[in-house]
Amino acid sequence: MSGSAIALTIIFGIILLGSAIGLYAGSSYKMDLEQWTVAGRGFGLILVWLLQAGEIYTTFAFLGAAGWAYSRGGPTFYILAYLMLGYVFSFFFLPQLWEVGRKHGMQTEPDFFARRYGSKYLAGFVAVVGFIFIIPYVQLQLTGLGIIVTVASSEGVSRTTAMIISVALLDAFVLTRGVRAVAWVSVLKDSLMLIVAVVIGIGVPYINFGGIGNMFAVLAQAMPRHLMMPGATQTMGHAWYISTVLLTSLGFYMWPHSFGSIFTAKSGNTLRRNAVIMPLYTITLPLIFFVGFSALLVIPGLSNGDLSLLTIVRKSFPAWFLGVVGGAGAITAMVPAALLLLTAATLFAKNFYRPLFAPSLADHQVAKLAKMMVVVISVLALYFATHSSPTLVQLLLIGYAGVTQFFPGVLFGLYWKRVTNTGVFAGMIVGVATVAFLALSKRDPFYGLNAGFVALCVNTAITMLVSLATNAQLGFEEPGQEIIPL
Amino acid sequence: MKKPSWGAILIALIPFTAVCFSVSLWDRVYPMVLGLPFNLFWLISWLWLTPLLMWGAYRLEVRDASASRGKKGGSH
Numbered sequence: 001m002s003g004s005a006i007a008l009t010i011i012f013g014i015i016l017l018g019s020a021i022g023l024y025a026g027s028s029y030k031m032d033l034e035q036w037t038v039a040g041r042g043f044g045l046i047l048v049w050l051l052q053a054g055e056i057y058t059t060f061a062f063l064g065a066a067g068w069a070y071s072r073g074g075p076t077f078y079i080l081a082y083l084m085l086g087y088v089f090s091f092f093f094l095p096q097l098w099e100v101g102r103k104h105g106m107q108t109e110p111d112f113f114a115r116r117y118g119s120k121y122l123a124g125f126v127a128v129v130g131f132i133f134i135i136p137y138v139q140l141q142l143t144g145l146g147i148i149v150t151v152a153s154s155e156g157v158s159r160t161t162a163m164i165i166s167v168a169l170l171d172a173f174v175l176t177r178g179v180r181a182v183a184w185v186s187v188l189k190d191s192l193m194l195i196v197a198v199v200i201g202i203g204v205p206y207i208n209f210g211g212i213g214n215m216f217a218v219l220a221q222a223m224p225r226h227l228m229m230p231g232a233t234q235t236m237g238h239a240w241y242i243s244t245v246l247l248t249s250l251g252f253y254m255w256p257h258s259f260g261s262i263f264t265a266k267s268g269n270t271l272r273r274n275a276v277i278m279p280l281y282t283i284t285l286p287l288i289f290f291v292g293f294s295a296l297l298v299i300p301g302l303s304n305g306d307l308s309l310l311t312i313v314r315k316s317f318p319a320w321f322l323g324v325v326g327g328a329g330a331i332t333a334m335v336p337a338a339l340l341l342l343t344a345a346t347l348f349a350k351n352f353y354r355p356l357f358a359p360s361l362a363d364h365q366v367a368k369l370a371k372m373m374v375v376v377i378s379v380l381a382l383y384f385a386t387h388s389s390p391t392l393v394q395l396l397l398i399g400y401a402g403v404t405q406f407f408p409g410v411l412f413g414l415y416w417k418r419v420t421n422t423g424v425f426a427g428m429i430v431g432v433a434t435v436a437f438l439a440l441s442k443r444d445p446f447y448g449l450n451a452g453f454v455a456l457c458v459n460t461a462i463t464m465l466v467s468l469a470t471n472a473q474l475g476f477e478e479p480g481q482e483i484i485p486l
Numbered sequence: 487m488k489k490p491s492w493g494a495i496l497i498a499l500i501p502f503t504a505v506c507f508s509v510s511l512w513d514r515v516y517p518m519v520l521g522l523p524f525n526l527f528w529l530i531s532w533l534w535l536t537p538l539l540m541w542g543a544y545r546l547e548v549r550d551a552s553a554s555r556g557k558k559g560g561s562h
Contacts, residue, residue, distance in 0.1 A: 081505040213521020
């Protein structure tokens with residue numbers, strides 16, 4: 001067998017193993033909507049931890065982080081800071097959110113908006129915006145999968161073929177097993193990812209330079225500016241760093257799938273303890289940076305930085321190990337992609353289509369529609385992944401700029417009595433429009449600041465002003481508040 | 487809705503200041519520590535320090551929660 005055949009066999013073996021675990025997981029549960037989306041709210045500390053790690057450590061952390069270390073340098077460090085601070089932030093509002101979620105039977109992020117603000121239109125708008133900005137995140141995972149198979153096969157298997165096969169497998173286990181499948185495949189994914197990160201993070205610098213310290217000594221000598229901000233970029237200096245870290249750490253749990261995972265926990269305290277220990281999981285990320293930095297010295301001039309991790313692994317290790325790395329990477333893409341698909345589909349069916357167009361739809365019909373949407377979304381993301389090629393980190397940042405616009409509505413909803421439906425609606429529309437305008441007219445970064453952050457500031461100001469200018473509204477627990485059916 | 491305690495918020499401000507707002511103070515390559523550029527070393531140290539601090543914040547929150555339950559049924 002040739003090297004690439006060995007690597008590909010191992011990659012597909014790992015993907016199949018992951019899919020088998022997904023199909024087996026929870027096969028004894030009857031899959032109604034509540035089981036499919038929040039697993040009956042029965043996950044304890046470890047499963048919630050796995051689920052949250054499963055959705056956060058995506059192919060972005062794997063190929064994208066190395067890719068940015070390779071092509072941008074210093075600005076990549078924002079990833080460490082935002083993950084850490086995202087958990088710090090979550091410590092404060094997740095338990096509260098969980099509590100209102102349980103009291104009101106919430107399963108999704110728009111459910112929160114429906115109940116807090118008493119408007120199905122606001123909830124529907126949140127569902128659509130969430131749905132739209134999840135697509136680049138799914139696209140990111142598919143692009144990653146394509147890269148893995150292409151590099152592992154030495155360009156023998158085309159990216160499109162690889163992506164189509166993965167989408168088919170992915171849909172199969174999402175459609176049959178829902179959120180339980182995702183949590184259990186995470187076990188395989190996280191153990192593989194951990195082993196791989198340690199081996200390549202230490203191995204690549206060691207094989208090529210004799211150690212991590214030596215590699216940095218060489219790099220600091222050759223390109224001292226690369227290791228600082230703005231690194232190899234013109235615009236990503238300290239203002240960009242601060243605004244991006246704030247945007248992404250605030251937006252961390254605004255992703256509809258992360259928001260939804262809050263409701264799978266058994267108690268609010270589970271979430272609080274989780275927030276304390278999660279930063280430790282980030283320890284493997286610097287190892288991935290080491291690989292990207294080594295690649296810059298050994299194989300400079302790659303057209304796309306996202307290829308750097310696998311290309312240098314292919315150069316430094318035997319073919320079977322490239323297979324293990326590729327397989328780990330593939331599962332690291334598939335687990336979050338599954339969760340993203342599940343969430344986007346549920347948002348569409350449950351919070352957009354039913355309340356606004358077909359209020360008489362029964363739960364099992366909603367579940368059926370959601371499953372159809374899984375296929376629709378994966379095909380959409382597949383289309384974008386084959387027709388455009390921004391870097392993995394860019395895709396993630398686009399998504400973050402969008403979903404973080406939910407933040408004022410969530411935070412004020414929890415802690416500020418005076419906030420109103422009209423205020424949140426106005427702020428969010430202006431926020432999303434600002435993101436779209438700045439991104440499409442290529443004004444990101446905007447005067448050195450992350451465009452999503454600029455939009456978030458505008459959004460917050462408008463939410464506050466309009467809320468104060470409109471009549472006060474009844475809150476969560478107040479008698480007389482109109483109850484929107486979820 | 488129960489608001490988080492001020493003590494816990496103050497503790498949480500420490501990592502925010504250390505890894506975000508103060509970037510221009512530590513974004514440098516030298517002195518290298520343990521073979522790492524200084525900025526990377528700084529961030530990695532905070533990966534360890536943040537959970538320690540937040541564990542302290544957790545103790546505070548839990549203590550506050552049980553204290554207020556003792557007083558008046560846990561509301562506000």
